[in-house]
Amino acid sequence: MRVDELPVDERIKRIIRERGIEELYPPQAEALMSGVLEGKNLVLAIPTASGKTLVSEIVMVNKLLREGGKAVYLVPLKALAEEKYREFKEWEVLGLRVAATTGDYDSTDEWLGRYDVIIATAEKFDSLLRHGSNWIEDVKLVVADEVHLIGSYDRGATLEMILSHMLGKAQILALSATVGNAEELAEWLDAALVMSDWRPVQLRKGVFHIGQLFWEDGGIDRYPENWESLAIDAVKKGKQALVFVNTRRSAEKEALSLSSKIARLLTKPETRQLDELVSSIEDNPTTEKLKRALRGGVAFHHAGLSRAERTMIEDAFRSKLIKVIVATPTLAAGVNTPAFRVIIRDTKRYAGFGWTDIPVLEIQQMMGRAGRPKYDKVGEAIIVARTEEPRRLMEKYIHGKPEKLFSMLANEQAFRSQILALVTNFRIGNFRELVSFLERTFYAHQRRDIASLEYKAKNVVYFLIENGFIDMDMNDRFMPLPFGKRSSQLYIDPLTAKKFKDAFPKLENNPNPFGIFQLIASTPDMATLNARRREMEDYLDLAYEMEDKLYTNIPYYEDSRFQGFLGQIKTAKVLLDWINEVPETRIYETYNIDPGDLYRILELADWLMYSLIELYRLFEPEEDVLNYLRDLHLRLRHGVREELLELVKLPNIGRKRARALYNAGFRSQEDIMRAKVRDLLEVEGIGMKVVEGLFRHFGVEMPKGAKKDSKKAEKARKGTLDAFLK
Ligand code: ADP
Known part of the structure; x- marks a missing residue:
């Protein structure tokens, strides 16, 4: 079907044609003719990259132009919210306004009322529903991207509840990967169902076993024995490869190994560009490995990296500078990063008590990343048989049907x-x-x-x-009580709220960071670290050392909670180090964690600390305890000792700069306001931009000649050992 023939506003067609799209893909045409443009609900279950987003854009904009109101687009990840935001912004030329919202679960976000298209993570939208934001009434359409996540153990219930709330109140467009029971989903949503295996780029699938590549169509290719040859071969062909492995450590190991081989295939300009990329990355033990891999045109990608680093890798892959990414499966569910060849090295993963098969649905999503539209005629998805029988893998993952979705509501x-x-x-x-x-x-x-x-x-x-x-x-x-209402708005598990409430009397008697952090780490909302076997004794010793600071008893060794408890002690210790200004790098090394882990712990602890304070306020709080908690919260947010709290409130002053200023004698905002620009610039990490920001913050004019001073100061610093070592 031609875009011209679409029964929608001319302006919509014009924008699509401006993107260079004249013809709709067959499943897109089928979807758009299913009644969805007239307001019927639709489940669209087609492979990744076959144009689901465009369908949803047309449905959204058509609806908003015709009827007004709002459309909400639900995504599973923050990174996806950003990706969609960039794409949907294009529609603003038609007078529609687009907003994305992800963090802060304790807000009504009334500002969103001014927008027409609102992109949100499911959790964020759920929290907005709970807060009863006024604009929710205007929502006429909900698009649920990756709706198959209804079957996800920890996230499925949220999505299911949102749809249960909105069903009948707004039109629903559910976008799904191919699943075993799409009909059932469509029935529930009273929706039309469009299902198809059609893909814009043909997909060829096969299984690799010790040098032999068995294609699903019966063909056999021969390669050197090691699966790495598949990735190297793709690069030799001028293409890219995406490798999926099951653990972070294997992602790093395989990336480094491939890097040494692929480095030889790079051109001089590529090597230079990669060096530039490397020099833009912050230093820590994880990025040290990443940098080594990147020099050879290879990256690893996993949840231990910071979000900025992951985005950088995805961008450099899309621009073809990075040739191979070795990733954990999180990438398959993330932003769009197609490659000519997808290699799946592992089909099993460790889940709690042993190795289990990765579900067909997930493997198929990984395979779906093969083939770059516009660049490749065919994409190749290859599963590596290492310990498995190749025929079994072919049957299960290539010829097999994906699993059914099961409701996780009753989790x-x-x-x-x-x-x-x-x-x-x-x-x-x-x-x-x-x-x-x-x-x-x-x-x-x-x-x-x-x-x-x-x-x-x-x-x-x-x-x-x-x-x-x-x-x-x-x-x-039922009579909602304030404690219940607030717990729900704070978007925490009632069990977390109960643990907090039970601990308040003890906390009031003995407020201290370690006790509070262990309490936070003991809640089901925290991503608590695991204590490894060889660490267990150390953390038990620490627990006894700190026993009088804890609000709970140390469980006995036989107690099923024992191991979990030691993990909580470890997590509390990480947080304690953080607020005592232990450098990040030392934290990564001491606890054997990645930057992404620390980031996640801090983010969750920040939210739980906020919730703890909010709940404490409901129970006749003691003013000094409340103030103590608020200060501790700020220390947690900034990773500083108490004496720096005043400085970190300033713009662009984080824990490192605040410490440097303090040690140089600038101990209060007043000290800084009175300081000479020149003296500030002498401080490690303080440049002209930061100083300008400070002056702006204080509402003070920069003294004349300050810029000249800054040059001098920088020159002076160039001769120092620090500058040299950089
Ligand atoms: P999905 O959401 O199904 O994963 P996308 O909507 O992201 O897939 O589409 C993948 C790519 O295909 C995008 O770059 C999009 O612009 C392009 N695309 C979508 N529909 C068409 C079409 N009809 N013709 C050509 N390109 C298209």
Whole structure:
């Protein structure tokens, strides 16, 4: 179907044609003719990169131009929100306004009311629903990207609840990878279903086994024995490869190994550009390895890297500077990074107690990354058989069907939190109403067994009443209590809130960072680190050393909580180091963690610390304890000792610069306001930009001649040992 023939506003067609798209792909045409343009719900289950986004753009813009209101586009990851934001911005020429929102779960974000297209992570939108933002009423369309994540253990329930809330109130467009039971999903959503295997770039799949590559069509190619030859061969052909492995450490190891071989294939300008890229990366033990790999045109990509580094790698791969990425599977679910050849080195992963097969759905998503539209006629996806029988892999992953999706609503943690929200934020008045809401969920639709759901819900309601989240009056009507309402808005697990509440009396008697951090680490909302076997004794010693600071007893060795507890002690110690200004690099080395891990711990601890304070405020707080907690929160946010709290409030002053200023004698904002520009510039890490920012912040004019001073100071610094070592 030609774009011209689309029954939508001319302006929409013009913008699509300006992108160079004249003809719609067959599944796109089918989707757009399914009734979705007239307001019918749609489940669109087609492979990655076959143009789902364009369909959703057309549906959104068409709807907004015709009917006004708002469209919400749900994504699973922050990085995807940014990617979509950049793409959708293009529609602003039609007078629509686009916004993306991801962090801060305790806000109504009324500012979003001014926007027409709102891109949000599912968790963020769920929190906005709970806060009852005014603009939610105007939402006419919800697009759920990657809706197959309904089957994800820890995130599925959120997406399912959002759709249950919005079903009937807004049009729903659900975008999915190919799954085993798309029909069931479509039935639940009362939606048309468009399903197809059609891809813009043909996909050829095969299994590699000790030098032999068996294609699904029966062809056999021969290569050197090691699977690495597949990646090297792709680069020799002037193409790129994406390798999936199952652990961070193998990603790093394989990237380094490939790098030494691929370096030889690079041109001089490429080597130079890669060197430039390398020099822009911050130093730490993880990036040290990354830099070595990058010099040979290879990168690893995993959750241990910072987001900035991951984005940098994705961009450099898309621009073809990086030839091979060795990634953990998180990349397959992330932003668009297609490659000519996808090599799947591992089809098993370690899950708690042993090795399990990676689901077909996930392997197919990895394979779907093969083939770059516009550059490749065919993409190749190759699974490496290392310990497995090649035929089994072919049957399971290449000829096999992806798994069915199962509702994860009744997962205990998610269910607790969702039921609390229904009572405190969504005005569910009694148990009967609760059950009738639950009947609208995918869980009820799929299991057709409302009795078991009712039973589970009853247990949760008892738990919520027992612990003061909600109450029930004489007529069995639910009464939301402030503690419940606030816990739900803070978007924390009720169990986390309960742990906090139980600890308040002890905390009031003995407020201290280690106790508070261990408490935070003991909640189900925290990404607590694991204590490795050889570390266990050290952390047990530490726990005993700090016993009088803890708000909980040290469990016995036989206790099932013992190992988890040591992980909490380890996590608390990391946070303690952080607020005592231990340099990041030392933290990575001491605890054997990556920058991405530290970042995630800090982000979660920040949110939980905020929640702890907010909940404490509900229980007749003592003013000095409250102030203590607020200071500790700031220390946690900035990673500093108390004496730097005043300085880190200044613009562009983080923990390093604040420490340098303090040590140079600038101990308060007042000291800085009075300082000479020249003296400030003498301080390590303080350049002209920072000084200008400070002056602007204080509302003071820069003294004349300051720029000249700055040159002198920089010159002076050039002769120092520090400058030399840089
Ligand atoms: P998906 O969302 O299914 O993963 P995308 O919507 O990101 O896929 O599409 C992948 C690429 O294909 C994008 O660069 C997009 O511009 C392009 N594309 C989409 N539809 C068409 C089309 N009909 N003709 C040519 N290119 C298209």
